[in-house]
Amino acid sequence: MGVTKCEYVIEVKDLVKRFQAGGSFWRPKYEAIINGMTFSVRKGDHVAIIGANGSGKTTLMKILAGIYLPDAGTVTVHGFDITRQLGRVLDHLSFVSPALNFLKKLTLRAKINFYAKAQGKDPEPAFKFIDEFGVANMLDEMLEVFSEGQKAITRFAIALLKQPDIMLIDEVTANLDVLRKEKLLAYLSARKDRITYVIIDHDVTTVDRLSNKILMLKRGGSVLKLGDVGEILKSIPYRYNVDVIPRNVKDKQFWDDFDQPWREVGSHVQFICQTKEEVSRIGALLLDNKDVISFSSSGLSIEDIYYFYLINEDFRGSEGMGRISYDDAMI
Numbered sequence: 001m002g003v004t005k006c007e008y009v010i011e012v013k014d015l016v017k018r019f020q021a022g023g024s025f026w027r028p029k030y031e032a033i034i035n036g037m038t039f040s041v042r043k044g045d046h047v048a049i050i051g052a053n054g055s056g057k058t059t060l061m062k063i064l065a066g067i068y069l070p071d072a073g074t075v076t077v078h079g080f081d082i083t084r085q086l087g088r089v090l091d092h093l094s095f096v097s098p099a100l101n102f103l104k105k106l107t108l109r110a111k112i113n114f115y116a117k118a119q120g121k122d123p124e125p126a127f128k129f130i131d132e133f134g135v136a137n138m139l140d141e142m143l144e145v146f147s148e149g150q151k152a153i154t155r156f157a158i159a160l161l162k163q164p165d166i167m168l169i170d171e172v173t174a175n176l177d178v179l180r181k182e183k184l185l186a187y188l189s190a191r192k193d194r195i196t197y198v199i200i201d202h203d204v205t206t207v208d209r210l211s212n213k214i215l216m217l218k219r220g221g222s223v224l225k226l227g228d229v230g231e232i233l234k235s236i237p238y239r240y241n242v243d244v245i246p247r248n249v250k251d252k253q254f255w256d257d258f259d260q261p262w263r264e265v266g267s268h269v270q271f272i273c274q275t276k277e278e279v280s281r282i283g284a285l286l287l288d289n290k291d292v293i294s295f296s297s298s299g300l301s302i303e304d305i306y307y308f309y310l311i312n313e314d315f316r317g318s319e320g321m322g323r324i325s326y327d328d329a330m331i
């Protein structure tokens with residue numbers, strides 16, 4: 001595969017990417033979406049990119065995949081420069097994108113054969129993958145009739161064809177049903193020794209299973225932190241959220257009596273919990289309460305955790321949450 005010996009799998013130095021944001025054809029105005037980004041990914045690192053909407057996560061991934069050119073700075077993959085040696089980079093890097101433009105009028109079978117031929121690879125492993133993930137019944141269907149979940153499996157099958165050692169995965173697992181998602185996470189996890197993952201995903205479980213580093217982006221286009229996943233998740237132990245719509249409970253003591261961190265969000269009250277048992281306990285207390293119209297619980301997303309990490313959220317009684325100063329929290 002011609003991988004050179006290089007300490008870094010990915011190295012990004014002083015990267016800048018600008019897009020036109022307003023102005024006119026003659027006098028375009030540009031905005032730097034990525035503005036001086038530096039980080040590196042070593043062998044054994046698996047990175048989840050997190051940041052607010054529009055902070056440049058997808059843009060960064062597209063640069064790593066050679067879809068956008070950097071305006072300044074350098075990006076190397078296995079020591080190959082992304083602008084001058086893109087072919088070498090793409091020999092062992094696959095980008096799994098929800099926006100991937102499929103050849104819609106081809107059947108799945110024809111499409112796999114097409115990509116395999118184009119890359120000089122054996123299509124059989126892709127057919128095996130399709131079969132393993134329960135999409136074999138679609139082999140002779142056109143892609144335009146596929147469900148989002150089936151498309152996601154197809155995207156992975158095609159991305160895996162070139163036997164990549166780097167996979168960039170942009171929010172592709174969201175469309176999978178629970179069973180397929182679990183199976184895919186197991187499949188990808190089992191290949192961590194051979195493949196470096198760079199992922200964007202909202203799901204804490206996915207981030208936890210596929211990555212060991214979190215790259216936090218700041219609004220304004222630079223890196224806030226490249227930290228250890230375990231350390232960041234441990235610093236914010238909360239995993240669940242109970243959202244309550246009260247009838248009219250303005251009395252803070254009422255909520256304090258639940259003995260669980262909570263905050264007001266508009267007319268809602270939100271508790272955060274570390275365990276499902278805590279969620280059940282709050283649920284039981286709320287169930288027959290006349291002052292409560294409704295409540296629901298859900299898992300915290302990686303964004304929630306990101307915000308907790310960045311912003312000194314006003315959760316009452318939540319000592320021990322990962323705190324960071326407002327200066328650092330400029331997002």
Ligand SMILES: Nc1ncnc2c1ncn2[C@@H]1O[C@H](COP(=O)(O)OP(=O)(O)O)[C@@H](O)[C@H]1O
Nearest residue numbers: 019020033051052053054055056057058059060
């Ligand atoms: N091709 C493009 N042309 C102009 N603006 C773009 C383009 N791609 C992305 N942007 C802008 O860059 C910003 C970051 O986008 P994106 O990287 O998709 O963010 P994220 O994935 O973090 O939500 C957004 O404001 C978006 O509108």
Ligand SMILES: [Mg+2]
Nearest residue numbers: 057058059200
């Ligand atoms: Mg995005």
